[in-house]
Amino acid sequence: MYYMGLSGAIQEMYDGDPSILRAADLADLLQYPVSKEAQAVVGILMTETIQWQFDNGIKKRNPKADVVERMRSTIAALLGDLLVAALNEEAEGFCRRPSDKASFKTTLAESRLYEALKRDWADLGYIEVAIGFRGSQSWENGEVLYSGNRSSRWVTRLRATAKLLGLLEEHGITPQGAGNHFRRNLDKSVPIVLKADKKGPLKGKRMPVPQSPKADQLAAEVTEINRFLAEYSLSIGPAPYLYRSYNNGDTEEFDWNLGGRFYAPEGSYLYWPSQKRLQMEIEGSSVVEIDITACQLTILHALMGVELDLSTDPFQIDGLDRSRAKKIFNVIVGMGGVPSDNPNGPLTNKWADEHQLLCSKFPVLKEIQAKGWNSLKLQVLDADIMRDTLLTLFREHQAPALPVHDCLIVRKQDADLAEEVFGQAFEDRLGVRPMFTRESLG
Numbered sequence: 261m262y263y264m265g266l267s268g269a270i271q272e273m274y275d276g277d278p279s280i281l282r283a284a285d286l287a288d289l290l291q292y293p294v295s296k297e298a299q300a301v302v303g304i305l306m307t308e309t310i311q312w313q314f315d316n317g318i319k320k321r322n323p324k325a326d327v328v329e330r331m332r333s334t335i336a337a338l339l340g341d342l343l344v345a346a347l348n349e350e351a352e353g354f355c356r357r358p359s360d361k362a363s364f365k366t367t368l369a370e371s372r373l374y375e376a377l378k379r380d381w382a383d384l385g386y387i388e389v390a391i392g393f394r395g396s397q398s399w400e401n402g403e404v405l406y407s408g409n410r411s412s413r414w415v416t417r418l419r420a421t422a423k424l425l426g427l428l429e430e431h432g433i434t435p436q437g438a439g440n441h442f443r444r445n446l447d448k449s450v451p452i453v454l455k456a457d458k459k460g461p462l463k464g465k466r467m468p469v470p471q472s473p474k475a476d477q478l479a480a481e482v483t484e485i486n487r488f489l490a491e492y493s494l495s496i497g498p499a500p501y502l503y504r505s506y507n508n509g510d511t512e513e514f515d516w517n518l519g520g521r522f523y524a525p526e527g528s529y530l531y532w533p534s535q536k537r538l539q540m541e542i543e544g545s546s547v548v549e550i551d552i553t554a555c556q557l558t559i560l561h562a563l564m565g566v567e568l569d570l571s572t573d574p575f576q577i578d579g580l581d582r583s584r585a586k587k588i589f590n591v592i593v594g595m596g597g598v599p600s601d602n603p604n605g606p607l608t609n610k611w612a613d614e615h616q617l618l619c620s621k622f623p624v625l626k627e628i629q630a631k632g633w634n635s636l637k638l639q640v641l642d643a644d645i646m647r648d649t650l651l652t653l654f655r656e657h658q659a660p661a662l663p664v665h666d667c668l669i670v671r672k673q674d675a676d677l678a679e680e681v682f683g684q685a686f687e688d689r690l691g692v693r694p695m696f697t698r699e700s701l702g
Contacts, residue, residue: 267552267558280486283351283419285527289367289374290449291442291498292333295339297431297442302336304427305386309335312380334369336600338377340442342387343527344497346435348527353419379416389511391418402581439498442662443490449501451482453523455689467509468488478504481647482522488654489662495541501523502663504643507636519572520643530664536702537669545671550679552686553695555666556593556638557622562690564624565634570695580617588618589625593638597629637662641689642666650687653678672700 275549293299306328313319324329345355357374364371381387428434431439435491438504454469456462469475484503489499507519524530529537539670540547554574561568568574575585590600598615628634646663653674661678662669670678679696 266683275486275575280350280352281354281356281414283527284350284356284417285345285348285351286525287338287341287355287357287418287527289341289357289364289369290445290501291337291344291697292337292445293340294443295433295439295441298336298339301428301431301433302332302339305335305339306332308375308384309380312384313376318376318380325327330348330370331373334373336442337368338374338418339428340498342418342424342437343435343438343442345418346420346425346437347438347497347639351419351527351591354417356415356417357417359417361657365393365451368445368448378416381424385429386420387418392618419424419538435497436495437493438686440489441495442498444486444498445499446490446501448484449483449503451479451486451503453503453505454521455505455507456510457508460508460510463509470585476525478516480574481651485647485654489660492660493543496529500528500530500662506640514562517640520640521665522643522646529662529669534699537664538699540669542662542669542671545673547665547669547673548672548698549669550675550682551697552642552682553697554634555642558625558637558692559591559641559690560593560628560633561622562692564627566624566633572661574621577617577621585612585618589622590635591626592618592625593633594635596623596632602667644681645685645689647701648684648688649678652681652685657681 302390309331310319310323320604341355341357343350348354353458359369359371359375364374378389382389410604425435452469452475454467456467460490469479483603484501484504486499492499502522502524504520505523506514506516508514511518513527529540534549536547538547554568555569557574558568558570573582575582575589576586580588592615598619641667646666646668649668650661651661653661653670657674657677659670659674659677661674666676668682675698679698683693683696
């Protein structure tokens with residue numbers, strides 16, 4: 261891999277597996293320093309960068325006060341993201357950042373100053389920079405990149421060097437403790453995301469969130485959750501930024517009633533396997549995952565007023581593999597009814613038999629089309645239950661928790677409390693108390 265140095269020459273920097281670069285998460289440049297130690301490092305880097313520019317003829321006079329403040333903000337935003345990226349083992353510390361000027365409007369950085377830092381810090385030995393590139397056709401197999409071909413398809417990757425991490429460590433700042441020194445600017449964050457119908461003319465693209473009392477309330481709730489989480493120390497770095505994503509915003513039936521689940525930026529804990537999530541710590545405490553057993557199945561039965569037997573695994577059905585049973589259930593609920601045809605043509609005898617087995621076990625599936633229920637409408641219910649749970653835990657008990665759709669991650673000492681609050685929130689909305697499972701490392 262290559263970077264552009266002060267001389268303008270392209271120099272070899274990185275020749276590892278290209279899949280490492282693909283695993284890089286976005287540097288959204290929204291972090292700012294909150295500790296004296298972080299502010300001190302920002303000051304050191306700013307002084308050294310300005311001196312470097314003087315020494316190399318880039319600057320001939322001291323920057324004005326307003327430029328100094330914008331430079332300080334840009335340095336802090338980049339430094340915070342590099343620190344968090346150092347925790348991404350799959351990407352070996354790389355993060356990615358597009359350079360188009362328009363993308364900087366929603367950041368704490370200035371495009372021109374960021375480009376200068378990218379150049380100068382590479383020469384100072386503080387970062388490694390992989391310029392925009394295009395992968396080979398055999399990318400997944402780890403084959404070499406077209407490294408001499410700059411392209412906007414794969415944006416520039418950056419990572420902190422040992423020199424930069426060493427400077428931070430000298431001031432007591434480590435990637436694991438980044439949340440104690442940097443915070444995300446929530447005023448520039450987007451707590452609500454609205455997407456169009458995937459089958460409509462906009463093909464699932466993001467839409468502007470319309471201004472309304474309902475939208476304002478939803479955004480305020482998510483922001484409150486994010487501000488609370490930011491006060492706690494996590495072993496995975498700064499608290500993840502959460503947002504709620506709604507679907508089918510361009511349809512007549514949309515009224516903040518489709519989707520709405522909590523998400524976090526790609527690469528965050530939400531996308532990790534359960535065993536990796538269980539390795540994190542909150543305030544130095546090990547964690548427990550509390551999961552609603554057969555959540556959407558339970559919600560569906562509650563909506564239909566039908567009792568669901570959860571004394572045994574509901575998806576253990578004679579003559580039907582468990583994973584197959586869950587897949588077929590998801591297809592039926594996703595389509596909003598029992599399909600008469602599968603995606604590849606008329607139902608085969610096997611498909612018909614499988615649907616019959618599942619519908620015999622859960623007759624409510626035959627009624628969901630007439631009742632108008634589907635997965636997006638069920639999701640907004642479990643998401644609202646999660647919202648109610650988080651706000652109660654935070655407001656009344658000061659108990660930090662992280663959502664994973666219909667699952668809750670809490671400190672071990674908060675597990676009983678969290679399960680009670682979670683169960684009560686579910687019962688308040690649907691009139692039944694769900695079953696829970698817990699998982700921890702021991």
